[in-house]
Amino acid sequence: MNLRLGITGKLLVWFLVIIAIFYGTILVLYINVQQVVRLSGTIVAKNYAIASGTKKMMEALLSTEENKQKYLLLKKADYLVFFNEAQRAFEENLAQVTRLTTMGHEISDVWREINDAYATYPDAAQVSDYLAGEVKNPAAVDTFWVPESIINEWITKISVERLKNEEEIEYATRELNRKGRLSAKNGLVGLAVSSLVGLLGIFYLAYSMIRPLRELMDGIREISSDRLSSPLKVRSQDEFGELAHAFNEMSNRLRKEERMRSDFISMLSHEIRTPLTSIRESVNMIREEVMGPINNRQEKFLKIAGSEISRISDLLSHLMQASRLEPGLLNMQLEPIDPHTFVAECTNSIKLAAEAKTIDMRVQIPPQLPPIVGDRKQLQQAMLNYLSNAIKFSEPDTCITIGVRQHQSKNRLSFFVKDNGPGILEADQAFLFNKYFRGQRERERLEGVGLGLSIVKNIVESHHGTVWVNSQVGKGSTFGFTLPSAPE
Structure with missing residues (x-):
């Protein structure tokens, strides 16, 4: 009993x-x-x-x-x-x-x-x-x-x-x-x-109350930061134990709903992608006059249709990628990565987009840095998302900085991208890495679904790293992620 x-x-x-x-x-x-x-x-x-x-x-x-x-x-x-x-x-x-x-x-x-x-x-x-x-x-x-x-x-x-x-x-x-x-x-x-x-008795009661409250607060923070919280340990049969049970039930239900939503988005994206590909190929064939000659007005509307089809295709790709790139579900191929080579490859991949807006890219990397261990393609995708956003939000004839810093403990490296864009409101910074989140100003000015930074977060956390941002309105933003360096 x-x-x-x-x-x-x-x-x-x-x-x-x-x-x-x-x-x-x-x-x-x-x-x-x-x-x-x-x-x-x-x-x-x-x-x-x-x-x-x-x-x-x-x-x-x-x-x-x-x-x-x-x-x-x-x-x-x-x-x-x-x-x-x-x-x-x-x-x-x-x-x-x-x-x-x-x-x-x-x-x-x-x-x-x-x-x-x-x-x-x-x-x-x-x-x-x-x-x-x-x-x-x-x-x-x-x-x-x-x-x-x-x-x-x-x-x-x-x-x-x-x-x-x-x-x-x-x-x-x-x-x-x-x-x-x-x-x-x-x-x-x-x-x-x-x-x-x-x-x-005071210490015991305080500890028995503070510990579950602290665990509950950590779990709520994980959920508020768009991460699914791990179940809380139920250590007592009092009101705090009932609270932990209720939280675990809520977390489990959110986890199931998140999985259902990801599966639904993945299935819907896959089902839409097939007819969309047929439509895009049909439009291209008509534009190439395979079905017969077209006039200038038809050419104009077919071009608009092709552009919209490409935009929808990119949107579906992002949705499928977001449902696939979740922590714990990534199939990673780990290898040592040299920071200098890694940054050089990323800047070369985005160089043409920067030149199109006459944006100068500067690199700040110390001469000797230890390597990191990770999946090269996924980490490059995370860095390219940072670089794409920096170019997107920077004005022409400005510059962005790509750099690496080593922590004092010398067992972690921080990769960052600094721009001179409009900056981000402080109230929005806590939600930037959540799925589908876009700030008020971004929703009014630019198109998108708010998945780029969420993908970066999933990739970095799968490598046991952390993402971070420093920004002031009117002074630009610095986005980065910190990864553990490879053991000697």
Whole structure:
């Protein structure tokens, strides 16, 4: 099953990908922040409470032992009061630590052991009741004291737990630092990935849109320049793929219609040529008085008829030649061609027509040029079409220039014909090499069907060359074609 996505679908998919990456990054950051908050809450609620409580408990135990010794030595009730206050401080801090279990925190079993052991001795409330009573039994005081060995044991255990708690705080602080750095890293990575995916998406979508548009524009240019475009490659199933399909169908239909038109013109020209030849021979026989003598008036009209028959015959020849000389259909006999010899042969062939209008022909060719490879007769026909047009549009007593230039890369040669004619309108220059095209001024002044330059284009493109023109109204025109030179 082929998944077909249009341009809107592609944009939506890429948008969803970016959104997924963005919210994925937010989710990871949220989880890391939750871990940081949980860890920091544990430090504040548990570790700081244990750190504060252990310090106060050790101070309280030392104070109880100190006041106990003073009371036993001096027998002053004040020391018993101080003993009771230190005892109460110890109980409060011990209760604060043991209450951590009710808050969901895990604490060492040492605190439960200390709490259970302390419960076997009179607590601060009992000592306070004794101090508040009016009748005091001195013998009861001896039951208040916790043995010094037990106090030392408790202080040792509390000190050990205090060290463990400090280690937990240090580990938790490091973990907080690591989580913080990890959160920042994940945020930057997520931002970078989102930006990269967005940028790649922009480039991909732009490329997927620009490439078919560029291919389509090239195909349209080929059709507009009277060339049949090759089929476009359909690389996608979106709107651009449908556009390429439509263009290929149009191009294929134009190709078929062009072939039908060429076949029709060729067939029609061939069918007309046979009776036309019979008519021309009949007119010639009458003019030569084979059928009997003719008068001057008959001679005049027969001459006009012969001229018109020749014009129609030339027109049919051009039509047949245009249908035959299309790129890819030429039967070429390739051979090395020397540019000097080639230009000399062309100028000699057109010399009489130039002399008839007293037009001077000048040749500009560098002394050493590499040869070209091509069909001599066809290339001569292309050059003679240029020369014929230059003579046709040039005024008498002017000159035309035939030349060859070598490109800087030295692997291409440009043949050109420059005249001093009226020039060509800029709007017409883009269509000069199209079939049957003739400019407005040429249609008004001269006869023709507009096939000469089209024939030149077909011949040159069959030799892997290009045709070109430079012209300004009132300053003449330069027509040329560029061909690859023969490899050394």
